[in-house]
Amino acid sequence: xxxxxxxxxxxVYILRExxxxxxxxxxxxxxxxxxxxxxxxxxxxxxxxxxxxxxxIDTHYKIPEMIAYRDRVALEWNLxxxxxxxxxxxxxxxxxxxxxxxxxxCCRHLKSEALKRTLSGEWPRYRMDHELKRYVxxxxxxxxxxxxxxxxxxxxxxxxxxxYFSPRDSANSWDVGDQPPEFxxxxxxxxxxxxxxxxxxLLDWTELNxxxxxxxxxxxxxxxxxxxGGGTRYRSLGCAPCTNPIESPSRTVREIIEELESGLLxxxxxxxxxxxxxxxxxxxTLRRDGYM
Amino acid sequence: xxxxxxxxxxxxSRMNIVIVGHVDHGKSTVIGRLLADTGSLPxxxxxxxxxxxxxxxxxxxxxxxxxxxxxxxxxxxTIDTARCFFKTASRDYIIIDxxxxxxxxKNMISGAARAEAALLVIDAHEGIRENSKRHGHMVxxxxxxxxxxxxxxxxxxxxxxxxxxxxxAEYTAYLRQIDVEPVSFIPVSARxxxxxAERSASMPWHDGPTVLGQLDLFxxxxxLHEKPFRLPVQDIYKFTGSGDDRRIxxxxxxxxxxxxxxxxxxxxxxxxxxxxxIESFNTERKEAVSAGEPAGFTLSxxxxxxxxxxMVRPGDLLPEVGTRFRANIFWVGRVPMSKExxxxxxxxxxxxxxxxxxxxxxxxxxxxxxSQGKQQLDCRDVGECIFETTRxxxxxxxxxxxxxxRFVIVDNYEIAGGGIVLENLSGGETLxxxxxxxxxxxxxxxxxxxxERERVNRHRSKFxxxxxxxxxxxxxxxxxLENMLFRNGCSTYYLGMATMEHGIDSDLRVNEKNVExxxxxxxxxxxxxxxxxxxxxxxxxxxxxxxxxxxxxxNDPHEILVVTVGRNDLQNAxxxxxxxxxxDIVEAIERIANLLTLREIIVDYQI
Numbered sequence: 012x013x014x015x016x017x018x019x020x021x022x023v024y025i026l027r028e029x030x031x032x033x034x035x036x037x038x039x040x041x042x043x044x045x046x047x048x049x050x051x052x053x054x055x056x057x058x059x060x061x062x063x064x065x066x067x068i069d070t071h072y073k074i075p076e077m078i079a080y081r082d083r084v085a086l087e088w089n090l091x092x093x094x095x096x097x098x099x100x101x102x103x104x105x106x107x108x109x110x111x112x113x114x115x116x117c118c119r120h121l122k123s124e125a126l127k128r129t130l131s132g133e134w135p136r137y138r139m140d141h142e143l144k145r146y147v148x149x150x151x152x153x154x155x156x157x158x159x160x161x162x163x164x165x166x167x168x169x170x171x172x173x174x175y176f177s178p179r180d181s182a183n184s185w186d187v188g189d190q191p192p193e194f195x196x197x198x199x200x201x202x203x204x205x206x207x208x209x210x211x212x213l214l215d216w217t218e219l220n221x222x223x224x225x226x227x228x229x230x231x232x233x234x235x236x237x238x239x240g241g242g243t244r245y246r247s248l249g250c251a252p253c254t255n256p257i258e259s260p261s262r263t264v265r266e267i268i269e270e271l272e273s274g275l276l277x278x279x280x281x282x283x284x285x286x287x288x289x290x291x292x293x294x295x296t297l298r299r300d301g302y303m
Numbered sequence: 304x305x306x307x308x309x310x311x312x313x314x315x316s317r318m319n320i321v322i323v324g325h326v327d328h329g330k331s332t333v334i335g336r337l338l339a340d341t342g343s344l345p346x347x348x349x350x351x352x353x354x355x356x357x358x359x360x361x362x363x364x365x366x367x368x369x370x371x372x373x374x375x376x377x378x379x380x381t382i383d384t385a386r387c388f389f390k391t392a393s394r395d396y397i398i399i400d401x402x403x404x405x406x407x408x409k410n411m412i413s414g415a416a417r418a419e420a421a422l423l424v425i426d427a428h429e430g431i432r433e434n435s436k437r438h439g440h441m442v443x444x445x446x447x448x449x450x451x452x453x454x455x456x457x458x459x460x461x462x463x464x465x466x467x468x469x470x471x472a473e474y475t476a477y478l479r480q481i482d483v484e485p486v487s488f489i490p491v492s493a494r495x496x497x498x499x500a501e502r503s504a505s506m507p508w509h510d511g512p513t514v515l516g517q518l519d520l521f522x523x524x525x526x527l528h529e530k531p532f533r534l535p536v537q538d539i540y541k542f543t544g545s546g547d548d549r550r551i552x553x554x555x556x557x558x559x560x561x562x563x564x565x566x567x568x569x570x571x572x573x574x575x576x577x578x579x580x581i582e583s584f585n586t587e588r589k590e591a592v593s594a595g596e597p598a599g600f601t602l603s604x605x606x607x608x609x610x611x612x613x614m615v616r617p618g619d620l621l622p623e624v625g626t627r628f629r630a631n632i633f634w635v636g637r638v639p640m641s642k643e644x645x646x647x648x649x650x651x652x653x654x655x656x657x658x659x660x661x662x663x664x665x666x667x668x669x670x671x672x673x674s675q676g677k678q679q680l681d682c683r684d685v686g687e688c689i690f691e692t693t694r695x696x697x698x699x700x701x702x703x704x705x706x707x708x709r710f711v712i713v714d715n716y717e718i719a720g721g722g723i724v725l726e727n728l729s730g731g732e733t734l735x736x737x738x739x740x741x742x743x744x745x746x747x748x749x750x751x752x753x754x755e756r757e758r759v760n761r762h763r764s765k766f767x768x769x770x771x772x773x774x775x776x777x778x779x780x781x782x783x784l785e786n787m788l789f790r791n792g793c794s795t796y797y798l799g800m801a802t803m804e805h806g807i808d809s810d811l812r813v814n815e816k817n818v819e820x821x822x823x824x825x826x827x828x829x830x831x832x833x834x835x836x837x838x839x840x841x842x843x844x845x846x847x848x849x850x851x852x853x854x855x856x857x858n859d860p861h862e863i864l865v866v867t868v869g870r871n872d873l874q875n876a877x878x879x880x881x882x883x884x885x886x887d888i889v890e891a892i893e894r895i896a897n898l899l900t901l902r903e904i905i906v907d908y909q910i
Contacts, residue, residue, distance in 0.1 A: 062542060192635060192718050195709050197718060
C-alpha cells in the first residue's frame with residue numbers, strides 16, 4: 012500500500028465507524044476540494060452509495076460556480092443533499108458585503124450561526140428533491156448528533172490539535188484542553204445526551220495528498236481551482252467578497268501537484284486568499300465558537 | 304499517470320513519530336528545531352514568532368513555533384497532541400508532539416498509539432524524572448517498538464560525555480526491566496541545534512547519528528501480511544433502497560490475505576461461508592485483499608452474522624473465544640476502575656459488557672514497584688487484571704497478533720483505559736453461571752412439589768423456543784402449537800416478543816447494546832413459567848448458539864426444546880427439531896407434538 016492507500020484506508024475506517032455508531036449522522040460539504048474528496052471516500056466506504064445526508068451552509072455569497080457544481084453532483088450521484096442558511100441575518104442585511112458588519116461577525120452570522128441552527132434542526136433545512144430537481148423544505152428536524160467534517164491537521168495551528176472524533180457540547184464549543192484519548196483505531200463513539208461529535212476522517216491528509224488523490228481517482232472538482240487563462244486560480248474556496256484567487260498558471264490537477272511540489276507555493280499559507288483569517292483572533296476564535 | 308509519477312508515489316513512504324518525555328525537558332524545542340533546520344516552516348513564521356517575542360519582551364524559544372494555540376502560550380505547556388509535517392529526502396514525517404505534563408497523560412497516549420517510533424527526551428541537567436519512566440513504559444505497552452532516547456540540554460552540562468554516559472546507563476537499566484531496548488541514545492541541545500540536523504562541533508565524541516539521521520534509520524511497516532487472516536467485521540451493508548441487492552460484509556483487514564472462493568469462519572458465532580466476491584468502488588476487480596485494506600465481501604450463502612465478529616480462515620491459527628481473560632491495562636479515567644461496575648469493552652470492532660473481576664497486581668510506573676491487594680485501578684495506574692465479558696468475544700493474545708489483541712474500556716461515555724490481552728482464562732465459571740448458582744441458592748419454592756404439579760397437569764413443563772430468520776411463519780406456528788396443546792388439556796402459554804418489548808422490556812431501547820439484557824429477562828421469565836409447570840412457548844428471530852446456550856442456562860433446572868425453521872444457524876448443538884419450511888402447519892405441529900410425546904413431556908395428543 013502506498014501513502015494514498017493508507018490515508019484512504021484510515022478515512023474509510025472512520026467513515027464506517029461513524030455510520031455504524033451514529034444514528035443522526037450528516038456530512039458537511041463546502042463544495043471545496045477537501046470535502047469533495049471526503050464525499051468520494053464515502054462512496055469508497057459504502058461501495059458507491061452515500062447513505063449519509065450532506066449538509067451545505069449556503070451564505071448566498073458563494074462564488075456561483077460552486078452552487079451550480081453542488082447541485083449538478085447532488086443529482087448525478089443521487090445525494091441526500093440538504094442546505095441551511097441564516098435567513099434572518101440576510102434579510103436584516105447584517106453582513107460584511109452589506110457594509111454592516113466586519114468579516115468575522117459576518118462569518119459568525121452566515122456560517123457559524125447558520126451551521127449551529129441547521130444542525131440542531133431549529134432553523135429550516137432544504138432538501139434536494141430528486142424528482143422535482145429542486146430544493147424543498149425538509150420535514151426531518153431531528154438534531155444531527157454526528158457531523159463529519161473535512162478539516163485537515165496541516166491547514167493551521169488549531170486544526171492540528173483535533174481528534175478524529177471530537178466531542179462538542181450543546182453550545183458547539185470545543186474544549187481543546189480536555190479531549191478524550193483516542194488510540195488503536197478506537198474512537199469516542201459514546202456520547203452523553205445533549206452533546207454531539209465532530210468526525211474528521213481527513214485529519215492526516217495534506218493539501219498535496221488531496222490533489223494526488225483527486226488525480227488518482229479522477230474526482231470531478233469545481234473549475235475555480237484551475238487557471239482558466241487569466242493566470243489566477245483559487246487555492247481555497249469561500250464567499251466571493253472575502254476570497255481571492257492566487258497567481259498561478261496551473262490549468263490541470265497535474266499542474267497543481269507539480270506547482271505544490273516545486274515549492275513555489277511552499278511558503279504561502281493555503282488559506283492566504285481567505286480574508287477573515289487575517290482579522291484579530293481569526294480562525295481559532297471562529298473555531299472555538301463552532302466554525303469548521 | 305506517468306511512470307515517473309507512479310514510481311515517486313510508490314516509493315515515498317510516510318512515518319508517524321511521537322515525541323515524549325517529562326514536562327520541560329524540551330520536546331517542543333526539539334520539534335521546533337527540526338522544522339526550522341529542515342526549512343519546513345511557512346515563510347515568515349519564524350520571523351513572526353521572533354517579532355512577537357520581542358514585542359512581548361520574552362526570550363525567543365523554538366517551542367513557540369508549535370504552540371499554536373493561545374492557551375498553550377499562556378501556560379507554557381503543550382496541552383494536546385499537535386501534529387507537524389515535514390519531509391526528508393527519503394520520506395515524509397508526521398511528528399506528534401505529546402504533552403509531558405502529568406495532567407495530559409491521555410493526550411500523550413493518543414499521540415503515542417499512532418506512532419511507529421518514539422523519541423523520548425530527557426533533560427541532561429535534570430536527569431530521569433517520573434514521566435521519563437512512565438512514558439517509556441506506556442510507549443512500550445502501546446506497541447511502539449522503536450525508541451530513541453534524546454539526552455537534551457547537553458549545553459547545560461558542558462557537553463560532557465561522562466554526564467551523557469551516566470544518564471544512558473541509568474536509563475538503559477530501567478528500560479531493561481520493562482523489556483524495552485532502545486535503538487539509540489543521542490546527546491543533543493535543541494536550543495543550540497547540536498546533533499538535531501547538523502552534527503555538533505561541541506560533542507565530537509558522539510559517533511552515532513543526528514536526530515534527523517536517526518529518523519531516516521527507523522524502519523516502517525510490520526509484517527502483517529504473513530500473519531493469520533483477521534477481518535474484524537465492522538458492518539453488514541445492504542443498500543436495497545438505492546437498488547443494490549449486494550449484502551456486503553465490510554471491515555478493514557487487520558492481518559493476512561484472503562482470496563475469492565476461499566472458505567471463511569466467523570467467530571465467536573462459528574458460522575461458515577465462502578467468499579463469493581470482493582467488492583470495492585472505482586477500482587479494478589479484486590481477486591485478493593491484504594492487511595491494511597478496507598474491504599468488502601459478498602458470501603455464497605446467506606448467513607446471519609453480527610458486527611464485531613472476526614472473519615478468519617478456518618485452516619489458520621484461530622483466535623481465542625471466551626468471556627474471561629488476563630490483560631495488562633492502563634487506566635486514565637477520572638473515576639477509578641471498580642469491580643462493582645459494568646463497563647463497555649471495545650476490542651477490534653466488537654463491543655461487550657465487561658467487569659473487572661480481579662486485580663492481580665499494579666505497577667507504579669515511576670518506581671516500578673509491584674503492589675498487590677489493590678481494590679481498584681486509580682487514574683494513571685498500570686496493572687495486570689482479569690476481566691470478564693457477559694457475552695463471548697473473539698480475540699487474539701497480543702503476543703501473537705497485536706491488532707486483535709488490544710482493547711479499550713469506556714466509562715461514562717469516555718475511553719478511560721486501554722489494555723493488551725495476555726491470556727485466555729475462559730473455561731472457568733462465567734458471570735452467568737455464577738449468577739445462576741446464586742439465583743438457585745436463593746430460589747424460594749412454594750409448597751407444591753414439582754411431581755404433584757406434573758401429576759395434576761398430566762404433563763411435564765418445557766420451554767419451547769422456535770427460531771429462524773424473520774418471515775418464516777414461526778409466530779403462526781407457535782400460536783397454533785399453544786392452541787393445540789391447550790385443547791389437549793395442557794397448561795401452556797405463548798409469549799410474543801412484542802409483548803416483551805412493550806412490557807417487561809419497555810425500559811430498554813431496541814439496539815445492539817440491550818440484546819443481552821433482553822435475553823436475560825426472557826430466560827428468567829422462562830425459569831418461572833416452567834417452574835409453574837407450564838409448556839412455555841416463544842418465537843425469536845435468528846437465535847445463535849450463544850442465545851440458545853444462555854436461555855438454556857437461565858431456564859435451568861427445567862428443560863428447553865429448540866425448533867429451527869427455514870435455516871439452522873446453530874453450529875454447536877443441533878436443534879431438537881429442524882423444519883426446512885412450514886408448508887403445512889398441521890404437519891409441523893404434529894412433528895413437534897410427536898417429539899414431545901417421545902420425550903415424555905406429554906402423554907398423548909389429538910390434533
